[in-house]
Amino acid sequence: MEHPALCVAAMLLTAAALTVAHAAPRRAETRQAPRQSAQEILAASPAADWRALDPENTLVMELATGQVLIELAPRFAPAHVANIRALARGGFWDGLAILRVQDNFVTQWGDPDGEDAAKARPLPAGASARLPAEFSVPIDRIGKSAGFTKLPDVDGWAPRTGFAEGFPVAADPKAGKAWLAHCYGMVGAGRGDAVDSSNGSELYVVIGQAPRGLDLNITVVGRVLKGMELLSALPRGTAAMGFYDKPEQRTGIQRVRLLADVPAEERPALQVLKTDSATWAQLLDARRYRSGWFVHSPGHIEICSASVPTRAAP
Amino acid sequence: MEHPALCVAAMLLTAAALTVAHAAPRRAETRQAPRQSAQEILAASPAADWRALDPENTLVMELATGQVLIELAPRFAPAHVANIRALARGGFWDGLAILRVQDNFVTQWGDPDGEDAAKARPLPAGASARLPAEFSVPIDRIGKSAGFTKLPDVDGWAPRTGFAEGFPVAADPKAGKAWLAHCYGMVGAGRGDAVDSSNGSELYVVIGQAPRGLDLNITVVGRVLKGMELLSALPRGTAAMGFYDKPEQRTGIQRVRLLADVPAEERPALQVLKTDSATWAQLLDARRYRSGWFVHSPGHIEICSASVPTRAAP
Numbered sequence: 001m002e003h004p005a006l007c008v009a010a011m012l013l014t015a016a017a018l019t020v021a022h023a024a025p026r027r028a029e030t031r032q033a034p035r036q037s038a039q040e041i042l043a044a045s046p047a048a049d050w051r052a053l054d055p056e057n058t059l060v061m062e063l064a065t066g067q068v069l070i071e072l073a074p075r076f077a078p079a080h081v082a083n084i085r086a087l088a089r090g091g092f093w094d095g096l097a098i099l100r101v102q103d104n105f106v107t108q109w110g111d112p113d114g115e116d117a118a119k120a121r122p123l124p125a126g127a128s129a130r131l132p133a134e135f136s137v138p139i140d141r142i143g144k145s146a147g148f149t150k151l152p153d154v155d156g157w158a159p160r161t162g163f164a165e166g167f168p169v170a171a172d173p174k175a176g177k178a179w180l181a182h183c184y185g186m187v188g189a190g191r192g193d194a195v196d197s198s199n200g201s202e203l204y205v206v207i208g209q210a211p212r213g214l215d216l217n218i219t220v221v222g223r224v225l226k227g228m229e230l231l232s233a234l235p236r237g238t239a240a241m242g243f244y245d246k247p248e249q250r251t252g253i254q255r256v257r258l259l260a261d262v263p264a265e266e267r268p269a270l271q272v273l274k275t276d277s278a279t280w281a282q283l284l285d286a287r288r289y290r291s292g293w294f295v296h297s298p299g300h301i302e303i304c305s306a307s308v309p310t311r312a313a314p
Numbered sequence: 315m316e317h318p319a320l321c322v323a324a325m326l327l328t329a330a331a332l333t334v335a336h337a338a339p340r341r342a343e344t345r346q347a348p349r350q351s352a353q354e355i356l357a358a359s360p361a362a363d364w365r366a367l368d369p370e371n372t373l374v375m376e377l378a379t380g381q382v383l384i385e386l387a388p389r390f391a392p393a394h395v396a397n398i399r400a401l402a403r404g405g406f407w408d409g410l411a412i413l414r415v416q417d418n419f420v421t422q423w424g425d426p427d428g429e430d431a432a433k434a435r436p437l438p439a440g441a442s443a444r445l446p447a448e449f450s451v452p453i454d455r456i457g458k459s460a461g462f463t464k465l466p467d468v469d470g471w472a473p474r475t476g477f478a479e480g481f482p483v484a485a486d487p488k489a490g491k492a493w494l495a496h497c498y499g500m501v502g503a504g505r506g507d508a509v510d511s512s513n514g515s516e517l518y519v520v521i522g523q524a525p526r527g528l529d530l531n532i533t534v535v536g537r538v539l540k541g542m543e544l545l546s547a548l549p550r551g552t553a554a555m556g557f558y559d560k561p562e563q564r565t566g567i568q569r570v571r572l573l574a575d576v577p578a579e580e581r582p583a584l585q586v587l588k589t590d591s592a593t594w595a596q597l598l599d600a601r602r603y604r605s606g607w608f609v610h611s612p613g614h615i616e617i618c619s620a621s622v623p624t625r626a627a628p
Contacts, residue, residue: 101547103542103543103546103547104498104499104542104546104621135609135610153470154468154470155470156467156468156469156470156614156616157612157614183523184418184522184523185418193607195609208498208522208523208546209497209498209522209523209524209618209619210523212612212614212619213601213604213608213612213615213619215610215612216609216610217604217607217608217609217610228417228418229417229549229550232417232418232522232550233415233417233547233548233549233550234547235543235547236543236546236547287527290527290531293507293531294527294531295449295509295530295531296449296529296530296531298471298526298527298529300470300471300526301527302470304523305523305526305527307418
């Protein structure tokens with residue numbers, strides 16, 4: 001008996017050869033897709049299409065189960081990223097916990113006593129308690145220097161979408177704004193009712209369908225590059241909104257450091273694919289135009305359809 | 315110190331009062347949103363907006379951690395649903411296992427020995443080994459009798475989207491087709507390379523960003539109504555494509571029955587909101603037009619943005 005399992009799996013990895021485009025109203029073109037699979041495209045990618053991690057923009061979170069790497073986005077949230085650096089350097093998260101896991105929404109971590117002024121952990125020197133909202137940036141900030149690459153595909157949430165510096169980005173040229181999109185694996189800074197009430201000490205990561213309705217409502221600070229499954233596969237909290245009922249259900253955070261503060265010989269040698277590279281464009285096309293196992297090619301992707309690949313430095 | 319956690323959480327549940335619509339190009343209208351929160355809308359919903367489970371169209375999967383309820387979709391996959399009924403009635407899945415959990419993709423279950431003809435569990439009497447592909451149905455099947463309600467929101471994957479009988483549905487009027495969409499929690503039937511190679515014995519559920527590129531490529535058979543977190547929070551498999559390396563890593567399936575075969579007094583008394591009800595339309599509007607904690611209202615939703623609610627029968 002054929003094993004459906006392998007083949008269901010294979011779809012994500014299937015070579016995309018010549019495909020008849022989807023007869024959707026907004027995409028009339030017929031187009032040849034790359035004749036290579038995602039693995040073949042990655043295997044053939046030139047070294048110049050990859051970049052190293054920036055040690056000042058990478059958080060290393062240590063759980064008992066392993067290491068989570070988070071790339072920060074100073075171009076989009078400069079004040080929050082500066083504060084997060086100060087929090088990490090001050091050991092703010094060491095010994096704190098993952099407090100909340102809400103299915104199909106977010107995993108969130110910070111100070112379990114954050115609401116109790118008497119017990120809350122003080123912020124370290126150099127960290128601010130409140131920051132300005134960084135829900136969007138002027139659109140010229142995703143110009144040439146950011147290597148913004150626009151997707152041709154329609155997006156219901158924003159007039160323009162694409163990628164910049166490894167992040168999914170949405171923009172509204174008429175309003176002159178650009179912002180990071182809430183895709184799977186994106187990390188944001190929890191806030192109170194006031195727009196300037198976040199400081200980066202309480203962070204969340206998206207673990208389900210992209211909650212794009214949050215875009216422009218909260219400051220997004222980065223993306224999980226590695227260890228996502230350590231945050232997404234945690235037991236869901238059973239109290240309201242996915243908070244854990246009991247302290248012992250929480251997952252402890254052993255330590256969070258900036259990669260720059262990890263001894264050089266202990267640093268994970270990870271590389272990230274450049275999103276203004278030909279390799280990334282080919283990978284997106286391989287998802288847009290499918291063949292092989294696929295009998296229907298969507299002729300479409302969205303910014304949350306694909307995560308930017310990482311690899312161990314060769 | 316304010317606790318960002320509660321407020322990040324509150325967004326999903328925030329009352330949507332008067333909102334200025336998003337200035338997105340495709341939605342110029344300004345519109346008043348319902349002045350009620352999702353909870354208030356649900357609390358005020360008339361009994362007639364809810365329906366009971368159909369015992370012939372509901373699967374009850376028992377794991378050591380609890381019960382998963384799956385609603386089947388005979389309107390969209392009649393042959394697969396009939397086969398799944400025969401498989402359940404023949405005890406096919408009893409003692410089998412969850413074989414694969416791939417982060418941000420699917421959890422999949424079936425016969426671990428399915429690929430080994432000598433060891434594979436034989437299909438029970440009345441179940442077919444191969445079924446015709448049921449990737450779409452004629453569009454007239456989502457006519458009046460199905461209570462199809464169209465979303466006004468643009469969707470990049472299909473020219474028309476909406477809900478029918480509790481399921482997210484996409485359609486292409488020009489091609490005369492309608493199909494179930496791969497949203498979070500939707501259940502499909504794994505297949506091999508041949509389009510008619512699925513039989514419903516190997517099933518998967520979406521546990522991440524909606525892989526809409528699978529639409530029209532595989533038969534979707536239903537939706538998880540309850541117990542989703544028992545499938546989404548499992549450890550990710552570390553072998554290729556999220557399969558488990560070792561048999562002991564798998565999660566055992568104790569038993570799968572049709573609800574009709576569960577003694578009446580043991581049946582979970584769950585109700586599902588009707589998707590052609592005013593309550594469902596109000597809930598969608600409360601997500602489209604936000605206020606309160608939100609400073610930006612997206613003016614948009616998509617079929618995978620919201621799951622159809624269930625409740626314990628009052």
